Amino acid sequence: ITINMLYATIIVATTFFFILMGGSLVTSASSTSPLSIPDLSEWQGSLTASEVKKLKSEVPFVILRVQYGSGYKDLDFSHNAALCKKYGLKYGVYSYSLYTSPSDAKVEAKDLYERGINASFYVNDYEQQTVTSGTTNTATVDWYKELHKLAPHKRILFYSYNSFAQEYASTAMKDYDGYWLADYTSVQPTGIDYYLWQYTDNWYTSALGQYVDASKEHLKNTSWFLSSRPISYKKVVYPSKNGYDIWNNLMFTSHGGVTITGKHQYYEARYYYNHYNGRKYYSIYKNNKWIGYVNAKSMTTLKSGLMSQTIKIIKKNQIIWGNLFFTQKLANTSNYYNDLFSVKYYYNHPNGSVYYSLYNGNKWVGYVNKNNVTVK
Template sequence: MAGVGALNQTAHAATMGTSIPDLSEWQGALTATEVQNLKKTVPFVILRVQYGSDYKDKDFAANVALCEKYGLEYGVYSFSQYSSTSDAKIEAKDLYTRAPNADFYVNDYEDQTVSSGTTNSATAAWYSELRSKAPHKRILFYSYQSFANEYAATAMTKYDGYWLAAYQSAEPTVAHVLWQYTDSYYASALNQNVDASKKHGKNKSWFLSSRAISFNKTVTVKKAGYTIWRSLAWTKTNGTTKTGTTYTAKYYYNHFNRSTYYSLYQNGKWVGYVNKNAMTVE
């Protein structure tokens, strides 16, 4: 009977969803199978590294090792507990030291813990310290809107984007790049409910690839036939490279697919993105 059932069984491929889970020791240590299934079903994950500086998430090291082994892209966050500007710098430094390979970083500030100086100055210092360690990666600020407005309205504008926590059916209109919309998303890969978010106005590449890195060099096509992309999400094109054509590469991006792309300009007009392997630098 088992043999007959196997012959008649229909295989179903995992479907990539839009919800992005954020995970900590509260969800338990991930297994290799769970990580492989997450890679098939979610754009990326966001892992907690620490609760302040003194407490390290007990499952982070094992979880991140599995993510890197199986190619599951991840950002990281610190549940911040800093009490001053100097303390904020320490927490940011510890986050980077504990997760140097993360695609992006998040200051999760939702408890008012600052007792020396202002929260805005401490939150700005957190960003500046992390930026000095990771000059080309995205750094986000997470909180509830009312809390953010009261305690960090000025400082949060320094960050690359706002990860907004709002458990409601309608997406808020306040500017944000991630919306944490639920604490009860059923993650089939984990067989449990977890916190989850959705991207807003930014594609996957924006989170996982580098920021624009200034370059400003003349480059010439050495290999024809490379796609000229109008989006690093690969949704629009602008023809292909032609040998001998010269451009100005004003910026480059380290993409999460492990390739580097030049942002090309010609006669002052932007042309698109091209894999640097197609070009030679003059």
């Protein structure tokens, strides 16, 4: 990424290391100042294995250029990306955008995805007005929509300097998952929402022995960039192991307790995240209250058993539930007293009770405690 702007050199020296313990990744930093994150292209040359290994200990991740428009593929991207993958250096990718229309924007986005398919996140680097057909905002939104369709669980960022972004893509950039702001100043910009700040084109990386463009995280952390978006799950889970950490964030810097097995120890896993450490984490809730993040390996998902029976409601004033986290009441059994329903599934709930999934023909009615019905 190249922009002709005023810059000041800022060199940030911090230590960032990972410790794997207790089934969880613990992250520690020696300073509150974020690490510099380089973005690299063929201008920095073909990396060596030694350089990539050194980069891994120097930065949290890198951002690699894939293309200059669709027509020009970065000469060193494939080689550099392969080395990053081999040695575990996480990377995002960007396309220097030259699209001329909404349809052309979709092509550029698709090319970026197909050429950088193993990337942790994607960036539309839009800093040159090239749209000649349709509106720039429409083209920039269509770029996002196309890539989001191809990579629905990965973050997609918009990059530019603010004056250009506001003039040409002020509406479109709001559709993106985040803004990467280019502003080569010694004082961090305020009054703008952004998640990466490219603060210099003159940061010295000792791993490569040269000066490069560099950015800092702002408002979001490394996990946000490198892990998946939240993926809807909405299932009952319960601890299968004691003592697994429950975290308040996915950088594992704030502890929220540990898992405990036993009756009534169950949660709603509303979402899960494919974390960049290679593990899956549930975002768990209890009675609509968020509890934290927990390693999926420590939990068991409640599964259904097949059943084909006709039952009759025999108790009044009992709840028919809309879910098995018991946060949604659908009806009262008094409304269906002595009525017949078919049961297709049953659940041995971790609260100690059995629940039937009721149907009236093909219409689902809800979940009812087995003790409130009799089998015909």
